[in-house]
Amino acid sequence: MNYWLVKSEPETYGWHHFTQQGRAIWDGVRNYQARNNLKAMKRGDQVLFYHSVTNPAVVGLATIVQEAYPDPTVAEDPxxxxxxxxxxxxxxxxxxxNPVSLRHIKAEPLLAAIGLIKQSRLSVMPIRVDEFELILKMGAKSSKNDHELL
DNA sequence: GCCAACGTTGGC
DNA sequence: GCCAACGTTGGC
Incomplete structure (x- = not known):
């Protein structure tokens, strides 16, 4: 099992929209490193869903239900x-x-090496299992970390 | 709105 | 192959 983080601007495609739709085709990725990460994703991998730009934070957990295939939107993209x-x-x-804000992630020493900070412009990135579990813990209700970090 | 980081493009 | 110009992402 692998762990990932994907970014989306909530104004464009937010968590709320995603849950209403129930399933998302993650299209439009036009960066080679992000593409290689998409290709490495396996069915059942866990994915942190991150809102960028507006209130940047990890807001939810998703899973891969269909592995990589050619992007159909390429047809309109000469x-x-x-x-x-x-x-x-x-x-x-x-x-x-409790959404885990970028502020909190940056304040947590155990997350100092996370791709979100190290490669701030990458939109699809791998997450280490310990980082993944810590973020979920920080996002859980009445987490100890909230009191420490707020 | 500004700016830093960084990827892409094109001239040479 | 180098590098300047330019475009995009995303934090603040």
Whole structure:
């Protein structure tokens, strides 16, 4: 099992929209490193859903329900066809009771090496299992970490 | 709105 | 192959 984080701007495609829809085709990724991460995703992998730009925070947990296949939106994107862009499909598992803000992530020494901080512009990235579990713990209801960090 | 980080493009 | 110019992402 692998763990990942994907970013989305809530104004464009937020957690709420995702859960209403029930399933998302993660299309439009046009960065090679992000694409390689999409290709490495396996069915059942767990994915942290992160809101970027507006109130940046991890807001929910999702899972991979369909592994990578060619991005159908490439058809309307002249010049992109040869670059091997792919999509995966995601389904929501659960929201975090307390969204874990970027502020809190930066304040947590155990998360100092997380890709979210190290490579702030990457939109699809792997997460270590210990980082993943800690973020879920921080996002759980009445977490000890909230009191420490707030 | 500004700016830093960083990826892409194109001239040479 | 180098590098300047430019575009995009995303935090603040």
């Amino acid at each position: 010049g992109a066809a040869s670059k091997g862009w792919v999509v995966v499909e995601l389904e929501p598992l659960m929201p975090l009771d």
